[in-house]
Amino acid sequence: MSKALVIVGCLVLLYAVAGFAVDVLPVDALQxxxxxxxxxxxxxxxxxxxxxxxxxxxxxxxxxxxAIGKFIGGKN
Structure with missing residues (x-):
């Protein structure tokens, strides 16, 4: 259960970081x-x-x- 929380948390965090990163990318990045x-x-x-x-x-x-996934998982 704790591994699933960490994985879902990482995916949601990745979506949020990508959403913020789009605002600072230049339109013609390759040109x-x-x-x-x-x-x-x-x-x-x-x-x-x-x-x-x-x-x-x-x-x-x-x-x-x-944080919840790490707290529930403990030192397993």
């Missing part, structure tokens, strides 16, 4: 351009579901799941 434009996660429609709203809660939940 040289004089314009410094960066990606920004923004919803296209107000009625659509926006995964970007859950980056910070995912970061917190992932860290909590990893």
């Amino acid at each position: 040289s351009s004089s314009n410094d434009s960066y990606l920004k996660i923004a919803p296209t429609d107000e009625s659509s579901f926006d995964w970007a709203k859950f980056r910070l809660p995912a970061l917190v939940v992932g860290a909590i799941l990893i």
Whole structure:
């Protein structure tokens, strides 16, 4: 059970870190351009579901799941 919590926590944490990393990546990362434009996660429609709203809660939940998994697992 504790290994499953740690694995799920790592996956959620990876999603959150990737979501934050997208905001700092340049749009033309592989091509040289004089314009410094960066990606920004923004919803296209107000009625659509926006995964970007859950980056910070995912970061917190992932860290909590990893901590709980390590605490329950002990020194096994």
